[in-house]
Amino acid sequence: MTKRLTTIDLLRRHSLPSLVQGQLEEMILAGSLTPGSQLTEIPLSLQLGVSRGPVREAFRGLEEKGLVRVEKNRGVFVRTISPVEADQIYEVRVALELLVVAKLAADPGRLAQAKFDALLDKAERMASKGDFAACHACNVEFHDHLVQGTGNAALLDTYRRLVGELSLFRHRAHARIRDASSLRASVADHRAILSAILAGDAAAARRRIRRHVEASRSRTQRLLAAAGTSKD
Amino acid sequence: MTKRLTTIDLLRRHSLPSLVQGQLEEMILAGSLTPGSQLTEIPLSLQLGVSRGPVREAFRGLEEKGLVRVEKNRGVFVRTISPVEADQIYEVRVALELLVVAKLAADPGRLAQAKFDALLDKAERMASKGDFAACHACNVEFHDHLVQGTGNAALLDTYRRLVGELSLFRHRAHARIRDASSLRASVADHRAILSAILAGDAAAARRRIRRHVEASRSRTQRLLAAAGTSKD
DNA sequence: TGTTTGTAGATTGTCAACAATATTCTGGGG
DNA sequence: CCCCAGAATATTGTTGACAATCTACAAACA
Structure with a gap:
């Protein structure tokens, strides 16, 4: 009991509700709270x-963030x-990412290339090691950093909200990423997208990010379809 | 029998917090709670x-909806x-509206044209009567119905959130719409956009909505700049 | 046997009181 | 006259208790 309190006490600058929200959000996004389960x-x-x-x-x-569903006098449940x-959601995300790469390609100088290269290298290392979760995390972070690079706070907020909901869907689909080839393909996509941005070729960047996200969309849909037939 | 039950049921379905939130949201969006003011x-x-x-x-x-800002132990304030x-925000909104008209133009048959025509007619009537607020409301509703027409819930949520924040900005700018010409221009834009959609001409619809929203963006920016120099 | 109804338990909805923190006011000193 | 310390006040943060509602189970009846 006392140990639990210290973890919260150390972060007293934040109010208790925001701490709780952050903790729950983390658990939901990590999948330790599975979609559909009740939060009492x-x-x-x-x-x-x-x-x-x-x-x-x-x-x-x-x-309000779209991570739980509240039923009056019934309870709150992790959103399915x-x-x-x-x-x-993917459709909206594509539109956002198109804007992202177009903005970045219009001014590639502001991008910290080293950061992205390091991220891509790490993703490949993790894939080689067979640590698919870590590789996937790197890939997610790549996209996030891309959006951060635009310097548009509204764009970043909107993007993160959508990605959060999508990760929820991935958990619902029980879609653990085990396919090494698709992960490597993602990394390769990312390299191509990055190079197009750095070259200032907005059209190529848009074309590539669209294909990339659309591939992720159809892949996720397929995974759920496979999982859906077996159980749901 | 059904009448009383429905009213009671609707009130019973919403919890007190959601009622309060809706009320406050309405007041904020209507401008009766001005940006920067404290909510005790x-x-x-x-x-x-x-x-x-x-x-x-x-x-x-x-x-979480972006309408207020919370400072720990200080209070909550209407967001400025x-x-x-x-x-x-406008930049993101443009990207979304481009997606909207592209989707609608790809399948114009699903659109209830009568509804939009009625809305546009009403907007013109209000402009002629000098009721600028009502005309503006019609214009806002036109866009909202466009997004609704896509049938994409995530797109609608995202769009509404952005528009809500923008209306907040309009209040901050003390930008009462009094310019009849710009309002009429908006209605004309809407007619052109709608006709392009109904004709299935996605490219034209995208071009027109982009010009339309960009015009609104620069107009709002100018209004705030003018207000900013005089007072703030 | 199937349905229904009543009751017990659990869970959420709401409230009022208490604690902690920030702001304001006032009095004294330089 | 200005500035600073300290109390007074106001507002937020948090808690525990009470009321309302839903769910599950069991007993009674057709």
Whole structure:
């Protein structure tokens, strides 16, 4: 009990609700809280060492963020995203990423190339080692850094929200990334996209990112279809 | 029998926090709560006839929605959006609207043309009557219905969030729309965009919506610049 | 046997009181 | 006259308790 409190005490600068929200968000995005599962207030508040109030406030934030679904007098549940919803999210994401690479290609000088190269190298190393989760994390971070590079806060917020919901969908699909070839293909895509951006070739960058994200979309859809036939 | 039940049921379905959040959101978007002003819990809870708990929960939702800013131990304030932030939001909005008209133009049959025509006619009537606020509302609704027409829930959510933040910016700029010519120009733009969509001409629709939103962007920026020099 | 109804338990919804923090005001000193 | 320390006030942060609602189970009846 005391140990649990220290973890929260060390971060006293943030209010309790925001801490709880961050913790829950992390667990949801990591998949330790599976989509569809119920989040009961009392066990959570006991587990986190806080009262129900902050937990409820965190629920509100998570609901607005699209990570949980609240049913009055019933409870809150980790949001489940249907294949069509995921497809729609992907559609918006493509539009955003097109804007991202176009902006970056218009001014490639501002991009910290070393950071991206390091990220891509690490992704390949992880893939070689067979650590697919780490490789996937690198790939996700590559996209995120790309969006960060635009310097557009609204764009970054919007993008992250969509990606968060998509990761939710990936968990629902039980789609653990085990396919080394697709991971390597992603890294190769990323290299091509990056080079197009650095060359200032917006058209090529747009073409490549579109193909890249569309491939991810159809791949995820296929994975869910396979998982769906077996159980759901 | 059904009438009373539905009203009761609708009230029972929404929890107090969601009611409060909706009320506050309405007030913020309408401009009756001006950007930068503080929202104190006790007066609000007294005014709305509820306790502080629901109000706090509503604050969390509004914060995640980007309508208020929360400072720990200081209070919550209606969010103020800077010109650069507004510009960035507009940039994302353009990307979304491009997707919207492209999707609609790809399948114009699904669009309820009568609804849009009625909306445009009403907008012109309001402009002629000198009711600029109503005309502006019609124009906003036109865009919203366009996005609704895509049938993409994620796209609609994302779009509405951005538009909400932009309306916040308009209030900050004290930019009451009084310019009849720009309002009429917007209606004319809308007619052109709609006809391009109905003709299935995606390229023309994209070109026109881009010019249209970009015009709105620069106009809003100019209005704020003018207001900024005079007072702020 | 199947349905229904009542009851017990659990969970959420709401509230009012208490604690912690920030802001304001006031009095004294330089 | 200005500045600073310290109390007074106001506001937020958090908690525990109480009320309302839903769920699950079991007993009674057709």
